Amino acid sequence: MNLFRSEEHARRWIQYDETMASSLKSVAEWATIFSNPIFRERGRSDYLSWTRSDAGVAAYAALRASLPQPQV
């Protein structure tokens, strides 16, 4: 889960794996994914309890749906 100066740089990385090409996204797109409530709510005093609430479960589901999957 790394940052690169451009898509070309990422593709030249020694550990680049084409099956995860769907994870190549702009910094702005990753910033949006990491704006999910799962990340926003970490400062709550009841954070872990909250992750098990309806709101937390819904946030997890939305996060899962937004994450790139390997292409086999």
Place this chain on the structure above:
Amino acid sequence: MADLELMDRGYGAIMRRIVTTAEAPHFTELAAELDIEIAEARDLIHDLVGVTPGWTHPGTDYLASFPPFNLQPTQYRVTIDGEQRWYAQCGFEAMAIRWLVPGQEVRIDAPCLCCGEPISVTLHDEDLIVIDPPEAVGYTASQVGGDAASRPFR
């Protein structure tokens, strides 16, 4: 596993300490803060890293990673309101640090893993203020959060 109320208190205590000092508490300190037995605090640390998902240094009870932060230095240097003391667990989690410091500017500096040249990202609450270079990207060769079968938010 500790009960959820204690997990909440432990999570909050560790996160507050890292946000404030860039250091994680030792389990003896955590025990004192939470008013629990030392052995219970040591177990609590391992319970928490299993759900966050973070990790302890292998073979020890020392917190090494507690997302979005890393206690062991990484290439993701984090500056909060002008003070560089923190490290991010990864390039993606770095962008979530802003939610723990509302109203403060968060700057991420990292070398590109391909060429070693610098990348800088500055965020402030909802705003993505600087991306340098503008064409910078994020990429992972593994699934975010680990394999679907083992990630805490499966």
